[in-house]
């Protein structure tokens with residue numbers, strides 16, 4: 018009895034020992050992986066985003082470090098100049114030189130399927146930099162002023178459509194702020210993170226930085242990885258919700274614009290809208306069987322005329338058939354809703370249709386669709 022008992026015990030002990038050895042063999046590489054530094058791809062001279070200055074590493078480096086810490090891994094920064102954008106990413110991120118690139122635009126077609134993304138971490142965009150104590154609630158509040166814009170930027174195109182605001186062209190956000198200092202401009206309409214950073218570093222943080230939304234004005238930044246790293250991407254996605262407070266605090270510390278954005282579409286288009294509403298009274302009879310909520314339709318129309326009308330025509334009256342949104346029903350029939358929602362949330366970047374995710378809410382899209390349904394033609 019005893020003998021067999023101890024034999025059993027011994028056998029069990031041997032088994033446990035073997036199991037432990039096997040587990041140990043399996044755990045070693047896993048532990049080594051966990052301890053490996055998370056390598057951040059970053060530009061050494063791109064404040065407020067990243068910098069090799071120890072005292073001020075930049076928002077993206079700090080976010081990368083917070084992610085590494087949340088994953089229980091040390092971090093390491095792999096520096097490379099980002100001037101060449103995609104070429105730089107091909108040679109670093111995609112060549113396996115570093116693991117994550119914080120702050121890439123959250124667009125599936127950014128670099129094709131070779132780059133995969135986490136969930137968005139931040140909304141970035143253009144902003145107004147205006148003197149203290151100047152109330153600015155809409156673009157019209159800048160009427161009569163000289164506003165510095167960067168050459169070739171969406172704000173420059175937008176101001177070109179207004180004869181009440183003088184655009185002062187600059188080659189960089191720094192130059193825009195210099196033209197203010199030199200008395201050549203009263204305000205600037207520039208890339209928001211730069212506006213916030215220059216306000217902190219050159220204007221003692223005394224100016225107001227007001228984010229702006231509208232066509233081409235805002236987009237979302239995510240973290241990019243090589244498609245060979247789906248497990249790391251999922252691991253990062255899993256820790257991001259817990260870091261959202263940290264990210265907001267860090268963004269504020271680097272002066273990134275926060276708060277409710279001014280919608281420029283609604284300020285830029287009224288002239289055009291009034292004209293067409295005059296010669297085109299809004300259709301009363303809905304083309305749809307369900308009667309739409311008139312309030313929703315009116316709100317949808319306002320949103321549409323504020324933003325979409327720039328390309329699709331006020332009240333969706335436009336001569337070019339290809340972009341005529343009065344033909345959605347005719348074109349897609351029962352799939353109209355689906356095509357609409359997919360197109361507004363993905364855009365058709367190659368064709369010039371922006372992605373409106375993050376600029377409009379789902380409710381806004383529903384309202385715009387409700388409006389469009391009232392004006393469909395056969």
Ligand code: HEC
Nearest residue numbers: 232324325327328340357360361365368369370371373385
């Ligand atoms: C900068 C110009 C521009 C703006 C602003 C714009 N669009 Fe478009 N949109 C386009 C272009 C160009 C196309 C046509 C793409 C193509 O040829 O497939 C398009 C296509 C579309 C389509 C698909 C049409 C079809 O028949 O397949 C929808 C729906 C649409 N836009 C909705 C909107 C809405 C809603 C807004 C406002 C929130 C908007 N667009 C703002 C340029 C724009």
